[in-house]
Amino acid sequence: MAETVKHEQTLPSHPEKATLEGKNKFLGFWFFLGGETVLFASLFGTYLGLRNGVADGPTSADLFHLDLVFIMTMLLLTSSLTSVFAMINMKKGNFKGLIIWMWATVFLGVCFLGFEIYEFVVYVNYGLGFTTSAFASSFYTLVGTHGGHVLFGILWISTLLIRYRKAGVTLTNAPKFYVASLYWHFIDVVWVFIFTVVYLMGV
Amino acid sequence: MDPHVTDPSAPLKGKPSKKAERQLAREGKQQIISFVFMIFLTSIAFLTVASDTIPNRFAIPFILIIAGVQVVMQLYYFMHLNERGNGWTNIMLWTGFFVAALTVATLMLLIGVTKY
Numbered sequence: 267m268a269e270t271v272k273h274e275q276t277l278p279s280h281p282e283k284a285t286l287e288g289k290n291k292f293l294g295f296w297f298f299l300g301g302e303t304v305l306f307a308s309l310f311g312t313y314l315g316l317r318n319g320v321a322d323g324p325t326s327a328d329l330f331h332l333d334l335v336f337i338m339t340m341l342l343l344t345s346s347l348t349s350v351f352a353m354i355n356m357k358k359g360n361f362k363g364l365i366i367w368m369w370a371t372v373f374l375g376v377c378f379l380g381f382e383i384y385e386f387v388v389y390v391n392y393g394l395g396f397t398t399s400a401f402a403s404s405f406y407t408l409v410g411t412h413g414g415h416v417l418f419g420i421l422w423i424s425t426l427l428i429r430y431r432k433a434g435v436t437l438t439n440a441p442k443f444y445v446a447s448l449y450w451h452f453i454d455v456v457w458v459f460i461f462t463v464v465y466l467m468g469v
Numbered sequence: 470m471d472p473h474v475t476d477p478s479a480p481l482k483g484k485p486s487k488k489a490e491r492q493l494a495r496e497g498k499q500q501i502i503s504f505v506f507m508i509f510l511t512s513i514a515f516l517t518v519a520s521d522t523i524p525n526r527f528a529i530p531f532i533l534i535i536a537g538v539q540v541v542m543q544l545y546y547f548m549h550l551n552e553r554g555n556g557w558t559n560i561m562l563w564t565g566f567f568v569a570a571l572t573v574a575t576l577m578l579l580i581g582v583t584k585y
């Protein structure tokens with residue numbers, strides 16, 4: 267350890283936590299994720315309570331297609347892996363690798379979002395508007411909030427990538443990329459519950 | 470400029486130490502294994518539901534357990550909760566999950582039992 271940190275410009279083994287600011291970002295972000303967990307729990311609880319209230323509209327069994335959801339799940343799981351690769355490259359000081367794998371993550375996220383928009387358009391054409399039934403409202407709110415988080419993640423990571431495109435791995439941007447990748451994994455965790463609780467239990 | 474003055478926006482030079490390099494290689498291997506395992510679990514969950522032979526009474530708890538395992542793998546291998554010195558982050562997240570579980574149970578009972 268001692269020989270790697272002669273002065274601050276050499277690569278520490280954890281550049282994302284080498285400064286106090288980086289450590290605080292990391293801790294603060296987990297506080298935020300604890301709160302996000304509760305936000306999504308409220309939406310999940312509401313959905314589970316209302317999912318049989320279909321009024322005269324279509325039911326979940328009429329609408330859901332597992333093949334589409336399976337593709338979306340694979341896209342999001344793979345994007346979690348690419349952002350892990352980005353973090354490994356960052357810790358190795360390989361900035362190019364970090365940028366490439368992060369862009370791959372963004373690309374997979376955009377594909378996922380495209381599928382989700384397509385899915386919603388199909389459902390609306392099938393007669394499931396936001397106000398059709400209690401099921402419809404709670405479904406669109408839960409899945410839409412997750413989709414909104416994906417969109418926010420895409421914008422966040424692309425902004426970082428564009429802003430720091432030539433900066434190299436620094437003590438300023440390492441914590442920022444690290445926290446963004448934590449956020450992305452969290453989105454994936456929420457999706458695991460969505461495909462299980464909403465889609466698999468709804469077919 | 471004095472090289473000892475910290476400039477956080479200067480690119481970090483040099484390679485990680487041999488020890489850190491080995492640690493990263495091990496971490497990477499663990500992450501690829503957990504990714505493959507997660508894909509496997511997801512496929513099992515989809516197959517369980519897609520094949521109509523398995524009754525719901527068994528299938529629903531089963532896919533929920535699979536989801537739980539996947540989440541723990543994400544948190545500990547991908548989000549580094551297994552690293553040392555993460556006591557507070559672990560406490561924060563599991564408090565979140567505890568409150569979340571209560572919220573889900575409460576909302577399900579409140580809305581589901583009174584029936585809109």
